[in-house]
Amino acid sequence: MRTIYEKVQQYVASGERVATATVVSTQGSTPREVGAKMVVRPSGDIVGTIGGGCGEAEVWQAAMDAIKDGQRCTVRIDLTEDVTLDTEMVCGGVMSVFVDVWDEREAEFLVAINKGFRDSKKMALATLLSPDQDRPRRLILPDGQAQGTLGEEDRDVWVTAQGLEALSQGVSRTVLDPREGPDIFIEVQVSPPTLIIAGGGHIAVPLAKMGVMLGFRVVVLDDRPQFANRERFPAADEVLAAPFGETLADYPLDDQTYVAIMTRGHAHDMECLLQVIDEPVAYIGMIGSRRRVRGVLDLVKERGYSEDLLARVNAPIGLDIGAQAPEEIALSVMAEVVKVRRGGTGRSLSD
Template identity: 40%
Template sequence: MESELINKLLSLGEADEDAALVTVSQTMGSTPRNPGAKMLVLKDGQVYGTIGGGCGEAEVKREALGALNIKASKKYHLDMANDVAAGEGMICGGKMEVFIDFLSCGDNESRRVLLAYFASLQRKENPLLVTITSIDEEKKELLGRKMVFLPANNEAGDLGAAEITEQARIFAGQFRAAREPKLITLSTATIQKKIIKLELLFEPGIRTPQILILGGGHIARPLVKMASILGYNTTVVDDRPTFANTARFPEAGQVICDSFGNFLKSLETGDETFIVIITRGHTHDLECLRDVINQPAAYIGMIGSRRKVRGIITQLEEEGISSERLKEVYSPIGLDIGAETPEEIALSILAEIVNVWRGGKFFKEQSIVK
C-alpha cells in the first residue's frame, strides 16, 4: 500500500474528514490490479492510491463519492469488458469486485483498528486485518466492521458479534501466512440465534521485498533509487566509508559500513529477503555467496561473467556446498535486456526481483554453467 495513502488515511480523524477506502476484494480474468489493491477517495474528489487507473477506476471513484454522500459502505462489481471500458481503450477484459468502505471521521473504533494494523506493519510484523464486506440486511450496521489479529495472540477491535468474531479467529490461523487476501462467505448464528450470511475479507500483512545489497558501488546507487520508487526496503553494506553512507544512499532504509563477513555473521533472512551480491571484486563476491548460500531467501543474485561465476561455483562445491543449492543462484544477475550502463544493469536486477516476487513469466536459463 502506498505510503501517501497510509499517511492520509491515518490523518482523517485529526482533519475531521470523511473518506471512502476502496479495496479490491476479488478478481476474475485479466485485471490491472490484484485483490488487496487500495484507493482512498475524499469528498472533494482527491484520490490516493490506485486500483488500476483508466475508466474502471473512474467508475469506482464515482461509486465511492456516492457512498460518501449517503455515508454508507457498499460492494461494487466492475465489469471491465463493458462498452464504456472498450470505448476508453481498456483491454483488461476481466471483472473486479471492490468493497467501498465509508470511513467516518468520527468512527474512532475503525481508526483505532487501522492504527493498530499499520503500526504492526511498520514493525515488520505480520498482522491480519479482517473486514465484514457483506452481510444480511438485518445486520447491516456491521458492514465495514473490522478487527486486526496481531502477534502474540493480541487483537484490536471485534466484528460486532461474538459468534462472528470467533469464526474469524478460526480462519485467522489459516490465513496469517497467506500472501494474498482471502474472501470467504459463511453463515453464522447471531446473538438472536438467527442464521446470517456474510462475507469476510482477510488481508494479511502487506509484505514487501527486503533487498540486501552487498556492495555500495555504481550499480547500487540507481538500484536503491529504483527500489524506493516501488516501495521496497533496501539495506546497503560496504566496508568503505566513502561508499557506505547515507549521503550516498538517501533513499536506503539502512546503510551499514562494516566488513561483509562481520555483517553476515548475524544476518537474519526470510522469504521476503532478496540478496544482491555486487561487491567490488571476486574475493568479496565469493565470501558473500559462501556466507548467504544456506540462508533462507527469496532470491540470491551475484554479478559477474560466466567465467567468474563458474570459478566461484566450482570452488564452493569443492568446499562441500550443495550443487543443487548453488543452482538456485541467479548469476549472471538480472534479466537479459542487453544492459550496459550501471542504471540499465540496476534496472535488469530490479526487473528480475519483481519477476521472482510476483511470480512472473520470465524464466531465464540456468546461467551457472559447468
C-alpha cells in the first residue's frame, strides 16, 4: 500500500520540514482533480504534481515560503488568465490549493496515518483550512476510530461523521463547518487498484513498469521461475513463481482488481480465465489473435459459463493503436485498463 504520506513521514523522520499542496476545490476545466497533491521539500524538490505550468510554480513558491515560516495558506489559481502559448497551462478553470506544513510535531500523527491506512486499506483525513499554527487535523478510519482534533469536541464528532460518509462514497471534498468556522477538507485515501499480470513474457515487462507508473499495485504471476523473478520485475509489488490456476484461486479478487492474461498458451489462458471470469473484478483482458481467444472462450462456454460472463472478457486485449513492439502493446493494454478505470471512451480527444 502506497500513499504520499509515507514520503512525508520519511522526510520528517530525517529532520526536514516539508509542505504538502493539495487541490481542495475546482471550478471549470483544471489540470488535476480535487485531492491531487504534491510534496515540496526544503531543497525545492517535489514529489507528485497538481498540474504543472505556472500555476504549480506559484504554489511551489508558496510551499517554499511555508517551509521557512511554518505558516499554512491557501493559493487560488485562476487558469482562465493563463491560456497562452508559452506555458503548459491550457485549462480555463479555477482551483484552490491548500498548502500545509509538516515537521517533527506531526511525526507521531504521520505514523498513525500510515499505520491506519495499511491496516484498513482506506482512511479519511480532515484538515481545517485555516492558517492556524496548531495545524488542526483529524484522522478517520472506516470502523469509526479517529485520532487528532480540529479544536472542539462537537466539531470533531461532526467531522467524523462527514469523514465516514466521504469514505463510503470514496470522494474527497471540502465541507462547510455548520458553525460558520473555516472550511474543512476531507481527503479520502483508498488502497491502489491491483493489476494482476498472468504471464511473465516480453510484454509483461513494460506492462508492469507502466502499471506501477500509473499507480497500480502490480502483481506478476508465472509458473516458470525464470520468467517470474525480481531481476525481471524489480518494480512490481509481488512476483509469484507458482501455478496459474491454484494461485489465482487463492488470491483475493475484488472490484479494484484488473487482470491481464498473457500466458504462453491456450491451456494456461483458460486456466487463468476460469478462476477470474465469475469473480467481481473490474477488468479481464486476454492477449492473443482473434482465433486464439475465440478458441479459449468457446472452451469456457462449454463449461457452462454464460454469454454475459464471456462478454466481460476484453479479448483480444487492448485498444487499437496499431501496436507492434512489446512496449507499444503494453501501452495499448494499459490504455484500455485506464479507460475502464476512469470511464473513458477510448476515442481521440480531437474527434
